[in-house]
Amino acid sequence: MALVLSAAVAPVQAVALPAVSGTATAPGSYGFAEDATRIEGARTTADADPLTPGRSYRSSLPSRDKVSYRLDLDATTNAYVSVTAVPPPGSSVSVVDGLKVSVQDAEGNSCSVDTTTFGTARSPHPIAAWGMREISPGKPLCRADGAYHVTVERADPEGEGSSPDTWELEILAVTEPQTAKAGATGAPQTWDSATPQPLQGDAEQRKGAAGFAGATPLDRGVWRDELRPGQTVFYTVPVDWGQQLAVTADLGSSDSGGTGYVSDALEVTLYNPARGHVARLGVGYDGDQKSGSLPPLPPVDHANRNAPLAQTGALRFAGSYYLVAHLSESVADSFGDGPFATTLRVDVRGTAEAGPDYAGESDPEGLFDVSEEDREAAAAGVPGGDDTALRVVAVSGIGTGSALLVGLGVWTLLVRRRSPVRS
Template identity: 50%
Template sequence: MAALTTAPAPALASPGSADDDARGYAFSADARPVPGATSTTDAALLRPGSTYRSTLPPDGAAHYRLDLDATSNAYVSATAVPDPAGSVAASDGIKVSVQNTDGRSCSYDTATIGGSRSPRPLTATGTREADGPLCEGAGTYYVVVERVGPESAGGTAGSGDSEGLGGSSGPSATAGAAPEPWELELTVATEPPPAQAGATRAPEAWDSATPAPPTDEPERRPGGAGFGTAAILGQGVWTADIEPGQTLFYEVPVDWGRQPHATAELGSASGADRSYAVAALHLSLHNPVRALVADARTGYDGRQRAATLPPVPPVGFANRYASADRVSGMRFAGSYYLVVHLGAQVAEKVGPGPFGLTLRVGVKGAAQDGPRYAGRSLPSGIFDVTGAEAGASAGGTGGGGAAMTAVAAGGFGAGTVILAGLMVWTVRARRTGAGASRSG
């Protein structure tokens, strides 16, 4: 029997500990420790609706097990956290795949550091679609998480943030330096099938014009340090401070039929001795299961710069049938995430910071009813914007309806901020409680 992975890493710290702060990522408070096995034979079970914390070795792979029914889609997200003080190459990253018992991949996804060569949390998501040609049917499936990079056993780098792949050495390429293991946050979500058959092709046309960014009076909103601590945003203009090497997380509720857009601006900085930092500001949009939808980046030399997400379609069930990530990723309503990273090299090229960050966030279009699901999603309410109660009380409907429209459409006032905060707090509390009761 294969032994469990025993990488030379410190013991997993409790979520929210000083070790988390040192790594620059806040692991979810309900994340449970789980070992990554060196073989599928000893793979630990990941339960839908739960969040886990694990370790990814510098070589080899970490294996986990899923027990899935025949009709639900499953989404497994892995966020890898490199040491912020370490060195990485542009092509260093992770690959996540879901495989059947015959070793065939249902899907795979990669995420790489990119041209900034700055250590940052990397998120990749594997999918088991119940109607897929290789992965239909109930039974056991496996999640395989591995490192990719110039010298990794995982092979080639992914297609995500792969610009500027040459020139820098990292853990997988630095001679004489032992590569460090990376910590992992894993989430598993399931989506039941719709109660009634609908369109099986992605919309052929949608409004792809880049909307004018909001020009509201800015309101200060510091970001969270992880998906589980993301700060809630609605439409408006929001400001924060960001330091070189830091990653900020924001949560934006997006209902069926609505279309988010965002721009991140880095303010000007004083100082005469400045040089250009490549791909310094990175903005990405992730959907409710944390899969990457779209991203943008820009360099920085101390003069104000902006990174604007490419247009994405309104949230619609049929988007999943598209081949482009920025269309297929907009397949369900719920909490979308804006993740902003400022490259560590900015400290050397421009200055130590902190620097002023402005986020211009818009959510356009009228909220619509979503599909009625033939069952419950796990975590409960993950594809709603009005709380976990909606799915249970409406027989598993996935549509949040128009109740959230006022929150997401207009600028947030103090009262609506409190209301939205209470809604999301309720969702998180119920998800945590539901996950605990299911796992015994």
């Protein structure tokens, strides 16, 4: 039976289309991956439950205890585990309070240790640290197959002012295959390290999401959002092999007439596709407009993992890089509840190059690639995620049939993306 659509019928104002949820609306809220599996962290490594690469998990971290999880690995695959800690809104946190993630092999040898703290703003918000087991000629330990143990704890559990609350955790384990042939054993020595000029132009509105899982895509451009004190928003930017990312963040002036100064009032943190920390910037605030930039970053290169600096080493693969912006709770004390205009000037420089010849697939598949779908999503601002909601697309002066065709076209584009959509 044929379905005939006519454009000659009465015009309609809108068509309801599937889109995304997870847009950050409430300060202190976090958008956990909806397909995350609940798992309990063990008090000893002997009792640790396994993490399956490519899957998301939810867990919790008490204020004084360590919790452990297990990774069962072969002798050839690089593995990364990112842990995002979410303190309850209104928690008290100190400058050195934060999250520590470590990975050890079955014999207790240390494979990696990473610590992230809240910093001088002392504002509770989602923070992430990562651990890794990597196969490298320069690292003789942690190369065998078998069980590896991921331990998560507070950065300063006994410190004065450390949060006494239990934190919720989101955990993601991923794998990266080895290259088909031996790669460089040293980091690239030459790259344009000059401080780039911030990208100029009129800002386009684009709302950040509430978590990593549904992060709002951005491409090269100037993007504006409005944040309230205590709010954290998540964006993602596709950066291919050989490309350099530069980011400047602006915090607009206050209209409240308040006075005072807030250190690191706006914090913007860059994470790589495995949710590993790359760099951060902090913008102090006295009520007038302020601006800050990430430090100059080298081009994305597989050989960056050989660099002595952790910042360069984190730029080891292509894919979707995350920008996480947080407005400190303390801003409200001097300048009111806002919202406050924030602008991200995102510049992706350089021509995409061919990546390494991987001898297999990552898990999840395509994590360290930039596809045409990724670029289209970044241009359109269509986030990926795990749930489906409704988006209303205005359609004026056209018939119901044409509107329906437009709706079906957009829906087809959305469902063809690698993950379900989120708005």
